[in-house]
Amino acid sequence: MKLGKIAGALALSTMVATTLVAAETVKIGVQAPITGKYANEGQGIANFVKLIVEEKNKAGGLLGKQIEVVTCDDEAKAQKAAICAKKLVNAGVFAVIGSYTSGATEAAQTTYYRNKVLQTSDGTSDSLIKRKYWTFFRNSFPNSAQGNFTADYFINVKKYKKIVVLSDYSSYSAGLADSTVAAIEKLGSKVTFRGKIKSGTQNFTAILTKIKALKPDVIYFSGYYTDGGLIRVQQKQLAIDADFVGGDSNHNPDFIKLAGKTAAGVDIINVPSPDDLPYDAAKKYLQAYEAKFNKKPPSIWAVVNADGLRVIMHGVEQTKSFDTKKISDYLHGMKDFPGITGPVNFRADGERIGASLLVYTIQKDGSYKVSFSK
Amino acid sequence: MNKNTIIALTFIIVMAFFPLIADSAWLGIGITFLIFACVAFSQDIILGRAGIFNMGHAIFFGIGAYATAILNVQFGFEIIATIPFAIILPVIAAIVLAGPIIHLRGDYLLVATIGFNIIFEQVLKNNPGDITGGPNGIFGIDVVRVFGYELFSDTAIYYIAFGLLLITLLIIRNLDNSRYGRALFYINKDEIAAKSMGINIPYYKLFAFALGAAIAGAAGSVFAIQYSAVSPESFNFMQSVMFFAIVLVGGSASLPGVLIGTFVMFVLPELFTEFNEARYLIFGAAMVLTMVLRPNGVWPASFGNIPKYLKEKVKGAK
Amino acid sequence: MDIFLQQLINGLTIGSLYALVALGYTMVYGVMKLINFAHGDLVAFSAYVGLTVFTQFFGSGATSFVSVIIIFIVTSIIVAFVGVLLERLAYRPLRTAPRLSAVVSALGASLVIQNGIMLIWGPNMQIFPADLLPSTTWNFGGVIISYTQFVILILSAVLMAALYIFINKTKMGTAIRASAIDQDAAKLMGINVNRVIVIIFVIGSMLGAIGGLFIGIYYRALTFDMGWLYGLNAFIAAIIGGIGSIPGAMLGGLMLGLFNALIAGYISTEWAETFTFVLLILILIVRPTGLLGEKTAEKV
Numbered sequence: 001m002k003l004g005k006i007a008g009a010l011a012l013s014t015m016v017a018t019t020l021v022a023a024e025t026v027k028i029g030v031q032a033p034i035t036g037k038y039a040n041e042g043q044g045i046a047n048f049v050k051l052i053v054e055e056k057n058k059a060g061g062l063l064g065k066q067i068e069v070v071t072c073d074d075e076a077k078a079q080k081a082a083i084c085a086k087k088l089v090n091a092g093v094f095a096v097i098g099s100y101t102s103g104a105t106e107a108a109q110t111t112y113y114r115n116k117v118l119q120t121s122d123g124t125s126d127s128l129i130k131r132k133y134w135t136f137f138r139n140s141f142p143n144s145a146q147g148n149f150t151a152d153y154f155i156n157v158k159k160y161k162k163i164v165v166l167s168d169y170s171s172y173s174a175g176l177a178d179s180t181v182a183a184i185e186k187l188g189s190k191v192t193f194r195g196k197i198k199s200g201t202q203n204f205t206a207i208l209t210k211i212k213a214l215k216p217d218v219i220y221f222s223g224y225y226t227d228g229g230l231i232r233v234q235q236k237q238l239a240i241d242a243d244f245v246g247g248d249s250n251h252n253p254d255f256i257k258l259a260g261k262t263a264a265g266v267d268i269i270n271v272p273s274p275d276d277l278p279y280d281a282a283k284k285y286l287q288a289y290e291a292k293f294n295k296k297p298p299s300i301w302a303v304v305n306a307d308g309l310r311v312i313m314h315g316v317e318q319t320k321s322f323d324t325k326k327i328s329d330y331l332h333g334m335k336d337f338p339g340i341t342g343p344v345n346f347r348a349d350g351e352r353i354g355a356s357l358l359v360y361t362i363q364k365d366g367s368y369k370v371s372f373s374k
Numbered sequence: 375m376n377k378n379t380i381i382a383l384t385f386i387i388v389m390a391f392f393p394l395i396a397d398s399a400w401l402g403i404g405i406t407f408l409i410f411a412c413v414a415f416s417q418d419i420i421l422g423r424a425g426i427f428n429m430g431h432a433i434f435f436g437i438g439a440y441a442t443a444i445l446n447v448q449f450g451f452e453i454i455a456t457i458p459f460a461i462i463l464p465v466i467a468a469i470v471l472a473g474p475i476i477h478l479r480g481d482y483l484l485v486a487t488i489g490f491n492i493i494f495e496q497v498l499k500n501n502p503g504d505i506t507g508g509p510n511g512i513f514g515i516d517v518v519r520v521f522g523y524e525l526f527s528d529t530a531i532y533y534i535a536f537g538l539l540l541i542t543l544l545i546i547r548n549l550d551n552s553r554y555g556r557a558l559f560y561i562n563k564d565e566i567a568a569k570s571m572g573i574n575i576p577y578y579k580l581f582a583f584a585l586g587a588a589i590a591g592a593a594g595s596v597f598a599i600q601y602s603a604v605s606p607e608s609f610n611f612m613q614s615v616m617f618f619a620i621v622l623v624g625g626s627a628s629l630p631g632v633l634i635g636t637f638v639m640f641v642l643p644e645l646f647t648e649f650n651e652a653r654y655l656i657f658g659a660a661m662v663l664t665m666v667l668r669p670n671g672v673w674p675a676s677f678g679n680i681p682k683y684l685k686e687k688v689k690g691a692k
Numbered sequence: 693m694d695i696f697l698q699q700l701i702n703g704l705t706i707g708s709l710y711a712l713v714a715l716g717y718t719m720v721y722g723v724m725k726l727i728n729f730a731h732g733d734l735v736a737f738s739a740y741v742g743l744t745v746f747t748q749f750f751g752s753g754a755t756s757f758v759s760v761i762i763i764f765i766v767t768s769i770i771v772a773f774v775g776v777l778l779e780r781l782a783y784r785p786l787r788t789a790p791r792l793s794a795v796v797s798a799l800g801a802s803l804v805i806q807n808g809i810m811l812i813w814g815p816n817m818q819i820f821p822a823d824l825l826p827s828t829t830w831n832f833g834g835v836i837i838s839y840t841q842f843v844i845l846i847l848s849a850v851l852m853a854a855l856y857i858f859i860n861k862t863k864m865g866t867a868i869r870a871s872a873i874d875q876d877a878a879k880l881m882g883i884n885v886n887r888v889i890v891i892i893f894v895i896g897s898m899l900g901a902i903g904g905l906f907i908g909i910y911y912r913a914l915t916f917d918m919g920w921l922y923g924l925n926a927f928i929a930a931i932i933g934g935i936g937s938i939p940g941a942m943l944g945g946l947m948l949g950l951f952n953a954l955i956a957g958y959i960s961t962e963w964a965e966t967f968t969f970v971l972l973i974l975i976l977i978v979r980p981t982g983l984l985g986e987k988t989a990e991k992v
Contacts, residue, residue, distance in 0.1 A: 034815075035810075035815035036815065037817055037915055039815050039816040039817070040816055077605065077607050078509070078510045078511045078513070078603060078605035078607070079511065079601070079603065079604070079605040079607050079608040080607075081603075082513065082601040082602065082603035082605075083601060085601075086402055086600075086601065087399065087402070090397075090398040090399045090401075090402055090528075091399065102510075103509065103510035106510060106513055107510065107511065107513045107603045107605065108603075109513070109514075110513055110514045110515075110602050110603070111601075111602055111603075114526070114602075131514070169499060169500070169501070169508050169509045169962075170508070170509055170510060171508065171510050174508075195961070196961070196962060197961060198499075198961070198962065198965075199509075200915075202911040202913055202918075203702075203706060203911065205698075205699075205702040205953070206699060206702065206952075206953050206956035206957040206961060206964070207956065207957075207961050209695055209698045209699055209702065209957055210695070210957055212695070212698075213695055226817060226913060229913075230911070230912070230913060233822075233912070237827075237829060237836065237838050238698070238836050239829065239831065239836050254817065254819065257819045258819055258912060258913060260822035260823075261822065261827075427792070474977050475973070475976065475977060478976065478977075478980055479980070480791070481725070481727065481935075482931075482976055482980045484727070484795075485727075485927075485928075485931055485972070485976060486972075486973055486976045486977075488924070489928075489969040489970075489972045489973045489976070490969075490973065492924070492965070492969050493966050493969045493970065493973075496963070496965055496966040496969075497966065500962050500963065500966070611920075611924075612920075615799050618795075618796070618799075619796050619799060619800075622792055622793065622795075622796045623796060652807065652811060653807075654803050654806070654807040655803065655804055655807035655808060655810075655811065657800070657803055658799075658800040658801065658802065658803025658804035658805075658806075658807065659800065659804050660800070661796055661797065661799060661800025661803065662781070662782045662797045662800040662801055662804065663800075664796075665786060665789070665793040665794070665796050665797040665800065666781075666782070666785040666786060666797065669786060669789035669790060669793040670790070670793075
């Protein structure tokens, strides 16, 4: 009966030994939706990681070792993510940047944790921190922070009376919507209608017709841009005269493409987008990205993941080792790392602290203007 | 049957020693191959032997996987304790679902099974009673614990899957030599003749469904253990199509055929990750090509067909 | 009441699209007894082709009525061509093979087309331009119909009527119906069944192409795997109406669209699809030949 364990231990140590002996390189994994409906986000993340890694390799590598990037496409699907997790672990990575969606991140989390591989992700779902894995570091901000901000904006600034909250079924979107509803109720108000749409069905006229009868002041959508844009178009088509406010995942150029003329006047709540980042590191890296890939990063999400990578590399250099437990302990105690997206600090459970949120309003010409900030 | 036995034994010996020579990436692929081979064989019982157009087999695979996932994560069962459920629940589902439709003509049965598959996927995604975890599924499944020892290494999981495959092969071997196997074969060849011989068609067809479901459910359980996570898209219509295609492309009711089919469908794509983007296209083209060139599958079963030399003699006698 | 009417309009619009696609399925099944799984992907393909035709030849902004008609015609021709190619390569060699082999071939063809789309146009979502048709809407006391919806409803009705006349009043139509009843007998009557099959693929693909273009115009977000979902729904519609029956496909499509919209609007959006498939299974159990389907002597 012990055979299994012994065989396993032998296999593991052989693997580690061969990795160490062969290592003039060290491996970092990228788990992202390279194909599928969030492909441009996934590709943005992969590109940014490439940029940072190349810069580091040119400067001599990480502790003298060249970094090799192993990518796995999880198509933003939970099962593929679980498969990717196994693949990347088997490939011998010590850290993984991924993924873009909370669902894919969570599906992979346990495998990385069991194999002591560091993981950093932009996923905002509060459930990501639930298990308090020491291997996990969120590089964006949690849904609950956004929910509070949104509620404050709706009740105290815009003074909406009839609020409709829509989400899709993913844990991220439903979680964000629920946080927002909870925050609204904490401020003493009530939400008129809380509905869910199936992401990707493209036809939302049925539920929008139902909503029309309620005569809302605002429709808040906490899902992704691929659906948000279409909801907005169909809302206007059905002559529903309400404001449309989107959560952070609507912040993507494709939202405007889908919504077309109806995008004007839409509010989107998010952390500052790459162009609005006031930090020095921001200008430097954004220019480098544009120079290398001939376009801007698709959104802030690629950038926060880049920060996640930079923070891990920093951890390696400060602890002078690839021992993931040591790096993790260092990162938990780290203070104000100068990130592209601002100072980076982590809580003991892996949560990133200190994010700031803004409201962007889409202008007639398709540009974003900051209309409210705290 | 002798040729088949030799092939089977060679295969078993090779797979038994595989973990000793494979690196961790290949070990993972090996486990996947074993699990899907089990499911393919179970589909072969229904489609290949009994000739039932079942395009919803992923349901049983999924029920097994989710049974383990839900019982372990939501209710705290030990993994070992979930396995009986992973076998029995799909069997119940098979009887309940297949019962009302078993009398339908081929194409209509096909469509009905597709319908069931889609409903199944919807139910998983909609998360009724909050137990199925919604579109993201369930993760954080525990490791297998036997007598206090944790079997969490890939090698251990490999041998669990291997054990399951051995059991499956044994079941199929016994099936073929039994009254049930003969009945299924007869039904496939000519249903009306079988009926007039007194064979209770619905009974045997349901039996095929139940047996196939049981094996698929067990395989599902191992699948859940391997990835520590299950989600609805692994059990959707596309997966059923894959299982359907494996049996037909490989060769119905043929042991080497099903193994080849599984290999082509699940292992080959791993080898061709360089053509990563074109993988499915090459696949689809291979499916079309194989059917056009060898409509009975790559390695069709030879049982029950008139031997070639007899056929030639008849021709020559003209 | 106007909410009900609104849901009705929405449902009928989508139903018309399903009907157009369902016709392709039902015609092929009627004559060849084959479920053409690749049909849905052809529909998706046509949306993509339409997008390319538009961007290549008209840039953005030149959306006159004439240019829209040209896009429709060019796309239909291209898609019809691919449809005939599909039949020639994947189905014709299997005419005498066991039925299941043709099914696998169809599935394989579906994968080829789907991934062909992905390789040609890339895996990212493509967005159809917004003003191919004017975005005017009319408001009848709370019920909104958009220009696009109106065009879809009218054009689909016209096409279906035209097809009905073709099938029932012309010689070729009679040949098609004869081949659907009994291929061998039709051959004995001197009907060129191969030509009949090519014709149904051409017609089916063209109708599917028009449906696909409308899907592109109406929904505007194109993903390479959207074909199979539309195909499946259209296929369900064909079954509900009675597979093999052309009026059945039309009726089935409209009913499916209505059913979907009303369930989603009044009962629950999350379970709407499940209800649809439960309906399908009930129909299969109780009346598998569908509402207007074949009255066969054979016990099903």
